[in-house]
């Protein structure tokens with residue numbers, strides 16, 4: 001008897017008792033759908049995080065000078081020196097000074113807008129485009145000018161799109177807007193990338209009463225070798241401060257990979273737990289197959305009398321179990337996609353995250369493979385029982 | 399000519415606790431190709447035991463069973479399956495059709511295990527069903543048929559893989575006398591076409607259909623000879639001769 005004939009026989013038997021077959025499959029369906037949704041959720045979260053980090057820039061190493069455990073200091077000039085020393089790894093650098101004060105347009109307070117002091121190179125580092133007016137210049141740094149570039153969100157919300165030449169108050173000081181950035185986000189929102197003000201770092205440092213600048217953004221040349229570049233940078237900083245506690249270098253790529261690693265561990269654990277329901281599904285199949293062997297004892301006896309070998313009977317039952325599991329697997333995949341879409345709708349509309357539950361092709365292949373394997377594994381015992389039945393007893397069975 | 403079926407001093411014993419049941423007790427006989435033999439005997443005389451051994455469903459405890467000159471006792475389970483498929487056609491008292499398959503598929507089961515292709519199986523099965531007069535019911539299920547018709551399906555199935563021996567175990571046991579007679583006539587017709595038929599029954603009048611009688615008592619052969627011999631103990635039903 002050929003494989004395709006065993007297959008069609010199995011399909012006939014499954015189709016012959018639809019309700020029972022469906023209930024038998026249910027464990028597999030739920031297990032596979034659960035694994036798919038969990039893995040999809042993990043993928044969605046990872047994509048979401050990657051996108052977030054991309055907006056920050058995965059090619060950036062952030063340096064924070066804490067000044068702890070050292071009497072040495074580093075000026076902006078020293079840091080430019082560090083950049084030159086590491087020109088093999090880094091192609092750009094900008095000091096960054098976060099402003100923690102009020103930003104006002106007229107009398108209106110902009111509570112969510114971020115104001116940051118940066119160098120003229122910052123726009124290059126972030127590859128921000130200027131839509132109108134000009135970017136910050138080296139001269140602005142030197143002169144500590146009270147000029148700034150604003151994000152498109154601020155320009156549109158508070159200046160009706162025509163902001164160049166207007167003024168904005170930062171910590172009480174009046175700044176002239178010299179440029180407006182091109183829109184960065186697809187949907188600019190409060191507090192996001194387009195809701196920003198950039199002013200010269202020198203001006204910002206003076207305004208916030210800081211003696212020196214303590215944050216710097218370096219851009220790496222080769223994104224694939226961020227960790228080597230990071231080590232080189234750390235070595236240079238150590239040469240300056242002679243203490244490892246005096247500075248902190250954070251690479252966004254590294255941070256991202258640490259976070260995705262952690263996420264993957266959590267998702268894997270959850271998927272394994274969901275996978276246990278697959279085993280339960282397999283036991284369900286085994287149970288029904290055992291019942292089915294008992295019910296079909298006489299049929300088995302007849303088939304044996306008519307010339308079926310043990311192997312034919314065995315194959316028939318194993319294939320039936322495997323096909324049941326595989327059909328369950330297919331329904332499970334359909335259900336998995338359904339629940340994933342539902343999950344996406346719930347997350348985006350109710351929780352307000354822009355996240356998509358995306359089941360991976362790998363998880364689907366794994367799920368189908370697992371269900372077939374479960375079918376074969378759990379079908380084996382009942383099939384063996386059927387194959388070893390004594391034909392005389394089986395023929396007499398009522 | 400080597401006999402088709404040969405029992406040589408064959409024994410089959412069952413051990414039940416500390417009693418030993420000799421279901422077949424030193425049985426020797428042989429059946430040649432083309433014979434129509436009835437194995438008769440009272441209940442418990444060992445008919446089913448013989449039938450299981452002839453049918454290669456069971457193997458003897460001692461002695462030899464040669465089918466077509468080959469010793470069945472020495473065969474593996476797989477070989478027994480192959481022999482059943484190729485050499486034997488079973489007709490059971492309870493018909494033993496597969497309820498979920500239509501008649502065509504039922505008759506084709508032995509061909510399936512013989513490895514025949516679908517087209518050939520269907521063609522042969524249809525021919526067999528037509529031969530037993532059920533050519534118009536190819537796609538019916540067994541439960542849509544009368545007992546006599548079901549037994550005809552099982553005859554068609556027994557014939558489908560052109561076996562060397564047709565083995566009928568109480569084939570009329572579940573039928574009324576008229577349909578039973580039809581089935582017996584069919585067996586006689588098969589015999590006339592040259593088939594070897596072994597009929598197992600406890601009923602002397604049914605055994606009288608056969609050419610030759612082997613009578614069993616307590617696992618032993620007490621008579622082996624032509625049905626016409628008065629010592630065979632089977633009364634001839636005139637019309638059936």
Ligand SMILES: Nc1ncnc2c1ncn2[C@@H]1O[C@H](COP(=O)(O)OP(=O)(O)OP(=O)(O)O)[C@@H](O)[C@H]1O
Pocket residue numbers: 412413414419420421439440441442443444445446447448600
């Ligand atoms: N599996 C078995 N285990 C133990 N004893 C058995 C077994 N099968 C048959 N016997 C015994 O062997 C003897 C012969 O049995 P067998 O079934 O061959 O008789 P039979 O002639 O077919 O009877 P019947 O006409 O009632 O079917 C009986 O005494 C029976 O009890």
Ligand SMILES: [Mg+2]
Pocket residue numbers: 445446447
């Ligand atoms: Mg019997």
